[in-house]
Amino acid sequence: MRTMLNTLFVTSEDAYLSLENDNVVVQNGEKTLAKVPLRSIEQILCFSYKGASPALMGKCARLGVGLSFYSPRGRFYCSVLGENNRNVLLRREQFRRADSPNQARDFAVAFVIGKVFNCRWVVERTKRDHALRVNVERLTQQSALLKDGLGRIMASTSVDEVRGIEGKAAKDYFFAFDDLILRDKDSFFFEQRSRRPPMDRMNALLSFTYALLTNDCVAALQGVGLDPYVGFLHVDRPGRPSLALDLMEEFRPVVADRFALTLVNTGAVRVSHFEERENGGIFLTDAGRKVVLAAWRRRKTEQITHPFLGEKISWGLVPHVQSLLLARCIRGDLDAYPPFMWK
Structure with missing residues (x-):
């Protein structure tokens, strides 16, 4: 049976997500808001205008971590999909x-x-x-x-x-x-x-x-x-x-x-x-x-x-x-x- 891991919700409109080693880093300008190991989470839901770095998106695809983008009001934009589950x-x-x-x-x-x-x-x-x-x-x-x-x-x-x-x-x-x-x-x-x-x-x-x-x-x-x-x-x-x-x-x-x-x-x-x-x-x-x-x-x-x-x-x-x-x-x-x- 599948195990449900944590979900990371990013709700700050000005937050930017990047990759540092195997961690997702949430930043607002020069300030680091959070740093979370990618292997401890199942998916990331980002409600920010600024989005995420290509390096983070690629790492999420390789590890099978779901990464989805929304407007701050909750409108779904898109998801990052890797190759692992393409049957x-x-x-x-x-x-x-x-x-x-x-x-x-x-x-x-x-x-x-x-x-x-x-x-x-x-x-x-x-x-x-x-x-x-x-x-x-x-x-x-x-x-x-x-x-x-x-x-x-x-x-x-x-x-x-x-x-x-x-x-x-x-x-x-x-x-x-x-x-x-x-x-x-x-x-x-x-x-x-x-x-x-x-x-x-x-x-x-x-x-x-x-x-x-x-x-x-x-x-x-x-x-x-x-x-x-x-x-x-x-x-x-x-x-x-x-x-x-x-x-x-x-x-x-x-x-x-x-x-x-x-x-x-x-x-x-x-x-x-x-x-x-x-x-x-x-x-x-x-x-x-x-x-x-x-x-x-x-x-x-x-x-x-x-x-x-x-x-x-x-x-x-x-x-x-x-x-x-x-x-x-x-x-x-x-x-x-x-x-x-x-x-």
Whole structure:
């Protein structure tokens, strides 16, 4: 089983990353902020404008340390990929299956079933745990719509039909999302999904969390030799990690959404952790990003029992396990891909 090492988050907008022997050095001007042995970390997430030295990028590629770049607001730019995990035979089979309408449909169905199942679980969990604080009637109604969507996904005949059902299910889920926010409703509310830029604090928190989850999925797919940019559900587009977006669909509700809701419902994030920009967009401040990243690191160490394997793993390893199962299915070792369906 894969071992989860540390993740280095670089959140200072003016930080520059360089290599000294086998250490990553984080500098701000002439000041050294940190010096960390590369062999002790699994990946580096850099939210800085200045980036990293070519020497460090090359060393990360050789050692298999993930190095991903984001804007300070959390928009994913790119990742550094070495040669170690380039499995040409596996990728050729991935491309063949992605070009096959029937096989692409089967994978798309699995991803969306996982997503809708988990959306419904989040709604039902809130009903169970907070019945006196939420609109149970509305949640019950939306849960029933999501359950109906599961049946229609199974009966779909094309990827386009799956996309249509997924879009409808997402609307049904987000229609009830505001009911899942349990405190400080004047400051944290949800009307509809908005991005680029997010127009309220809840959307800002979701967008930042989705960016973190996307990076984890990209790294996991690269680790098993799959191409994160060739997917089954999401269409190909330059610069879009389509397969990573496919994989993260089933994780969005139970990993990202529940994480964001927990931060709000426990008061871990506050109004002061957000700022409004000139274009009207709402973004996390530097202090807010540090709070979220620290909580994200803690959440990834929490133990769960994987619903398919029946083994105890940490949340942080779930994308890696699902990527491994996906690779085995593409190779033909599994008859079908088992989506992550949390219970």
